[in-house]
Amino acid sequence: MNVGEPGEETMAVRLVAALRDEIVTLRLRPGDAISESDIAARYGISRQPVREAFIRLAQQGLLLIRPKRATVIKKISPDGVRQSRFIRESIEVEIVRRVALCADGAAADQLNALIAEQEQASEIHRFHELDEEFHRTLARIAGVEYAWRLVEDHKIQLDRVRYLTLGVSSQQRAIAEHKIIVAAVSNGDAAESEAAMRDHLARAEHLLSQTIADYPDYFEPVDEALEVAL
Amino acid sequence: MNVGEPGEETMAVRLVAALRDEIVTLRLRPGDAISESDIAARYGISRQPVREAFIRLAQQGLLLIRPKRATVIKKISPDGVRQSRFIRESIEVEIVRRVALCADGAAADQLNALIAEQEQASEIHRFHELDEEFHRTLARIAGVEYAWRLVEDHKIQLDRVRYLTLGVSSQQRAIAEHKIIVAAVSNGDAAESEAAMRDHLARAEHLLSQTIADYPDYFEPVDEALEVAL
DNA sequence: GTAGCGATTCTTGTATGGTAGATGAGCGCC
DNA sequence: GGCGCTCATCTACCATACAAGAATCGCTAC
Structure with a gap:
């Protein structure tokens, strides 16, 4: 397993x-x-850099370190996914x-x-890259690139779900929605921009409960009180 | 220097x-x-737990670890403060x-x-506690307590500035604004609630540039392009 | 066959030593 | 006097060793 060029950053970061x-x-499931x-x-390598990497990943909510016991890959929390979406929607709405x-x-x-590039992109990996770039x-235009990095940190929760549902993505629809957003912001219409972004982000909503049913082992158990909200 | 009860959590966490x-x-300035x-x-204690604490604090944006050089307390970034406020406003607006x-x-x-408790609170520390609690x-009512923890993590940037400007707080005004927010949400008026929250958060805006002038050593230098936005 | 207890073997937490790189002081040269 | 190089010293990084709690396997007693 290669871990990147040796020399640039520290081993722990790589x-x-x-x-x-x-x-x-x-x-890692x-x-x-x-x-x-x-x-x-x-x-x-030795345990020390690994340990430091674990600490960083635990702070990002990907690992659960149980002292003196073990470290496990955190299961996907349906409530966590919901709140990550909330965070993303809050910030992206404000951005547009x-x-x-x-x-x-x-x-x-x-x-x-x-x-335009996205319309040319054939392979799905490149498509998603361009989606992120958009x-x-x-x-960046709004001047809050740091805030976006925050969204990225939490988007990883959503990305794991997305990885489970590859293939069902509707790329054409995503492109159409991007066009709507650009049209709205170009007109300087804040309310319309906000609505367009909310629509765009709401797209994948209904997939979660189906995914939980398909891969129950990958998710934390849900208490019934939340089920309706998903 | 006491560092808390020994036994509960790990030394690094304390x-x-x-x-x-x-x-x-x-x-620590x-x-x-x-x-x-x-x-x-x-x-x-030994260097190892300290090192791990540093890693955590660096990820929270409080320390800057410069490999092979030194670790310094990050200066307050005016742009970071601005974006932390952006994050807070985005999420709190969506919450209300x-x-x-x-x-x-x-x-x-x-x-x-x-x-009501806040109206009774005499000392400023207790007042701020209740403010956070509000x-x-x-x-919690919106069901996104985790998202709030995120805001808290970034609020620390704002807290350092607030610590520099203690005494200028206008507690009565804060209480009045809280009342307006509660009235709006009780009426189920989303637009009015949003506006009230934006007003409330905008309160301390004008203090930053004055604070930078008073304590220039505590802040990163600003490029002129941003100055107007502060 | 089963329940309970104990040693073994996991795990992470902490301590310490050695290494490479960066910094700054002091000296020599221009 | 001022510029540049050398070396001592500091830093964070990584490796290794030890400690302590938790879990599991296996034995023993019933």
């Missing part, structure tokens, strides 16, 4: 990226136990509101260029 | 709380350099929107009880 990828793509020693052996109020022609051009660009 | 407090209260060895000696749509009588009672209660 490990975070590597493990994060393994978790999102479910090569929710509920799996991993030990510092195992990972250290797999990567041919601001973009609508301050966007100029150059901004619209950037966004349209990304959409949203990040909106954040 | 250190995080202790150092965090020292940073917010500016006993922005720009100060601290080394693993120093802190380890001060607390009478939802509370307005789902709040019942019991919820309003809880909020009113907190306001906002956290709103989040």
Whole structure:
């Protein structure tokens, strides 16, 4: 297992990226136990950098470190997914509101260029990259790129679910919705922009409960009180 | 220096709380350099737990670890403060929107009880506690307590500024604004609730530039492009 | 066959030593 | 006197060793 170029960043930082990828793509599955020693052996390093990577991942909500017991890949929490969506919607709605109020022609051009690229993209991986780039660009235009990094940190919870439902994505629809958003912000219409973004983010909502039914082992148990809200 | 009861959590976790407090209260001042060895000696432990505490604090944006060089208390970033406010406003606005749509009588009672307590509170520390409790209660009613913890994590940037401006707070005004918010959500008026929350959060805006002028050493330099936005 | 107890073997937490790189002081050279 | 190099010293990074709690397997007693 390669862990990136040796020399640039510290080993611990590279490990975070590597493990994060393994978790999102479910090569490390929710509920799996991993030990510092195992990972250290797999990567041919000592326990210490592994330990530090674990700390970072635990703070991101991906690992659960149980002192003196074990460290496990956190199961996907349906309530966590719901609240991650809440966070994302809160911030992205506010972003497009601001973009609508301050966007100029150059901004619209950037966004349209990304959409054009997305229409060309054939493979799904590239499509998702461009999707991320579209949203990040909106954040940059609004001047809150740091806030977007925050969304990215929490989007990983949503990404694990998305990875389970690959194939059902409707790329054409996503592109159409992006166009609606750009049109609204270009007109400087904050209310319309907000509505368009809410629509766009609400798209995948109904998939979650089906996914839980398909992969119950990957999810934390839900108490009935929340079930209706999902 | 006491670091809390020995036995419950790990030393590293207790250190995080202790150092965090020292940073917010500016006993550790922005720009100060601290080394693993120093802190380890001060607390009478080894370097390893200190190191892990540093990692956690760095991820929270309070420390800047410069490999092979030194670790310093991050200076307050005016742009970071601005974006932390953006994050807070985004989420809190969305919270009151939802509370307005789902709040019942019991919820309003809880909020009113907190306001009543706040009117009695004499010392400023207790007042701020109740202020936090008010906002956290709103989040709980909306069912997004986790999202609020996120706001708290970033509020620490704002708290350092607030610590510099103690005394100028206008408690009566804050209470009045809380009442307006409760009235709006009780009426189920989402738009009015949103507006009231935006007003409430905008209160301390003008203080930042004055604070930067008073304590320039505690802040990162600002590029002129941003100055107008503060 | 089963329940209960104990040693073994996991796990993470902490301590310490050694290493590479960056910084800054002091000296020599221009 | 001022500029540049060398070296001592500091830093965080990584490796290794030890400690302590938790879980599990296996034995023993019933």
